[in-house]
Amino acid sequence: MSWLVTGGAGYIGTHVVRALDAAGMQPVVLDDLSTGIESFVVGDTPFVRASVLDTAAVIAALIEHNVEGVIHCAGYKFAGESVKYPLHTYQQNVDGTRSLLEAMAVAGVRLLVFSSSAGVYGTPSSPVVTEQTPTEPESPYGESKLIGEWLIRDQVRATAGTDAALAATSLRYFNVVGSGFRDVWDASPHNLFPKVFAAIEAGNAPQINGTDYDTPDGTCVRDYVHVSDLAHSHVAAARMLAAGRGLAPVYNLGSGAGTSVREIVDAIVAVTGTSLVPIEAPRRPGDPARIVATGDLAADDLEWKNSHSVREMVESAWASHPHGS
Ligand SMILES: NC(=O)c1ccc[n+]([C@@H]2O[C@H](COP(=O)([O-])OP(=O)(O)OC[C@H]3O[C@@H](n4cnc5c(N)ncnc54)[C@H](O)[C@@H]3O)[C@@H](O)[C@H]2O)c1
Incomplete structure (x- = not known):
């Protein structure tokens, strides 16, 4: 069994891939290289060059690599740019997550860790943010991440109690450096x-x-949080989900x-x-x-x-x- 990392040729995805590899969890990378860098994918890690929007390609990758779970890092992450290009942002982050969820349902893959963002909070009214802080995104980027969380929440609800029950969590990152x-x-x-x-x-x-x-x-x-610490918690989340441990729907990594x-x-x-x-x-x-x-x-x-x-x-x-x- 393996773990598919979408956006696994990007900055955070590469750290997640290498952390999975170090933990013996067999990562597979799916990335369209829109902002990723192919040379970040090293060793014998399988690399599928495809967009998450290409549902058929994602289904094929999930089946071919006997994927147990997905860490969904692929996304368009520029909040400022998203104000200028909202449709592109929604396409990549909302349609992309929807397509991935469909592919997972078809291929029978039931575990998911999602790269969300502090952008879902907008400008929080309280200086210390917890998972209970109201979400009030201020850019199409933040909105697209929140909608991604909702898609996942709804699919978890819709499949609960069935053989295809999806187990998922979303990790809201702050400034990753x-x-x-x-x-x-x-x-x-x-x-x-x-x-x-x-x-x-x-x-x-x-x-x-x-x-x-x-x-x-x-x-x-x-x-500010260090990307290696972040990657470690993705592996922990993947391990917990694989072990059948219930996780909260969202976590702040701050x-x-x-x-x-x-x-x-x-x-x-x-x-x-x-x-x-x-x-x-x-x-x-x-x-x-x-x-x-x-x-x-x-x-x-x-x-x-x-x-x-x-x-x-x-x-x-x-x-x-x-x-x-
Ligand atoms: N860097 C941060 O501070 C930060 C903070 C909060 C959330 N995030 C989220 O974390 C994730 C990873 O961010 P990053 O900093 O590594 O960015 P990045 O741009 O380095 O990585 C994104 C990767 O996704 C790939 N990608 C984009 N659209 C794709 C698609 N449709 N299909 C397949 N691959 C696609 C890109 O080629 C790239 O390799 C993003 O979803 C981002 O929104 C990042």
């Missing part, structure tokens, strides 16, 4: 670390927006503590050795002072632990960053 491998990096042009690294390489100083917030050092506090923008920028300056001096700029409208999630539920059920320091997050990201790209 760092790297577990020198040959795997976050290739997103929109995420914080790759953006700041590229700016530094171009000779532009990192910018801190707002230094007068009601936080310990006056800058905004956000929730640090519980949070990291200030200044801490991140200081670590980036130290690790990169740049002589550029960070610029302090005014607040950006709409930036809440603090968004941090408790990872308590995931700690109880999914061996979740944010075990990397800010310095380790930045160092590992910088070490894998394709310099000059």
